[in-house]
Amino acid sequence: MADQPALRKPSSEETLHDREKHPTSISMIEDFTDPQIERYARHLVLPEIGDEGQARLLSASVLIVGAGGLGSPLLLYLAAAGVGRLGVVEDDSVDLSNLQRQVLHDTPAVGSHKGDSARERLAAINPEVEVTLHKTRLTAENAGEIVAGYDLVADGSDNFATRFLVNDACYLAGKTLVSAAIMRFDGQLSTFKAHQRHEGEEAHPCYRCLFGEQPERDPKQSCADVGVLASLPGVMGSLQATEVIKEITGAGDSLSGRLLLYDALSTSFRVIRAKPDPACLLCGPQARITSLDPARYRPEEAVCES
Numbered sequence: 189m190a191d192q193p194a195l196r197k198p199s200s201e202e203t204l205h206d207r208e209k210h211p212t213s214i215s216m217i218e219d220f221t222d223p224q225i226e227r228y229a230r231h232l233v234l235p236e237i238g239d240e241g242q243a244r245l246l247s248a249s250v251l252i253v254g255a256g257g258l259g260s261p262l263l264l265y266l267a268a269a270g271v272g273r274l275g276v277v278e279d280d281s282v283d284l285s286n287l288q289r290q291v292l293h294d295t296p297a298v299g300s301h302k303g304d305s306a307r308e309r310l311a312a313i314n315p316e317v318e319v320t321l322h323k324t325r326l327t328a329e330n331a332g333e334i335v336a337g338y339d340l341v342a343d344g345s346d347n348f349a350t351r352f353l354v355n356d357a358c359y360l361a362g363k364t365l366v367s368a369a370i371m372r373f374d375g376q377l378s379t380f381k382a383h384q385r386h387e388g389e390e391a392h393p394c395y396r397c398l399f400g401e402q403p404e405r406d407p408k409q410s411c412a413d414v415g416v417l418a419s420l421p422g423v424m425g426s427l428q429a430t431e432v433i434k435e436i437t438g439a440g441d442s443l444s445g446r447l448l449l450y451d452a453l454s455t456s457f458r459v460i461r462a463k464p465d466p467a468c469l470l471c472g473p474q475a476r477i478t479s480l481d482p483a484r485y486r487p488e489e490a491v492c493e494s
């Protein structure tokens with residue numbers, strides 16, 4: 189690992205020539221404090237992350253929609269990884285029935301706002317991370333402004349209306365979206381960056397390309413009726429955090445253009461191709477959605493409280 193000087197600060201013997209060879213690397217490691225070098229040591233030794241990737245994480249901002257089942261591993265791992273600023277959109281309080289899977293919150297937090305519970309836990313994990321609370325539901329009226337304040341968005345919401353709204357807000361604001369959903373024993377995950385589509389490059393679909401219009405709610409499919417396995421949001425939210433870190437650092441291959449499906453009962457992962465829909469109302473050639481119209485996002489009860 190001779191070309192990875194990430195675990196030490198540059199010594200005074202290093203020549204100007206060395207600095208010119210690795211200008212970015214050297215300048216970034218100088219900016220790290222000793223506790224940061226220790227805290228992020230297991231990232232710094234990874235060639236795919238290194239000091240440059242860690243510096244990107246430290247200066248990145250990520251909005252997490254929902255501090256529930258998916259939001260728990262998302263927030264825990266993104267804080268641990270050193271993402272500089274985490275935004276949390278959440279309007280709910282911690283309920284005893286949440287604790288079976290929402291590992292961000294604990295029993296003494298029952299009754300308190302999930303945002304406050306999240307902030308306290310994240311500060312204990314990594315006090316360097318700035319946490320911005322948006323104690324509100326994401327709506328067509330506020331989504332554009334909230335999303336615009338972040339580099340990237342991770343959706344851990346629990347209903348179709350919010351998922352479509354987050355997708356549309358991200359596309360219109362030019363933000364990459366990592367979106368996951370869970371129900372019973374099944375999970376799905378993909379990355380959407382249709383705003384980056386341009387000629388000559390493999391096309392990126394948006395969430396609408398895959399799922400069309402917001403479905404009519406099936407009354408039998410409410411969260412309390414169908415249930416969710418305790419560890420399922422842990423699996424999917426951890427995968428989602430992984431894809432967020434990859435998007436920020438540029439490590440590996442983006443999940444854009446592919447949809448990951450997980451079936452816990454059969455222990456199977458499937459990855460299927462996800463192509464742009466030429467008839468997509470948001471990102472297709474005849475796109476009609478150019479702003480966030482409240483009438484388009486019908487409020488509904490949670491499909492499966494993540």
Ligand SMILES: [Zn+2]
Nearest residue numbers: 394397468471
């Ligand atoms: Zn689309």
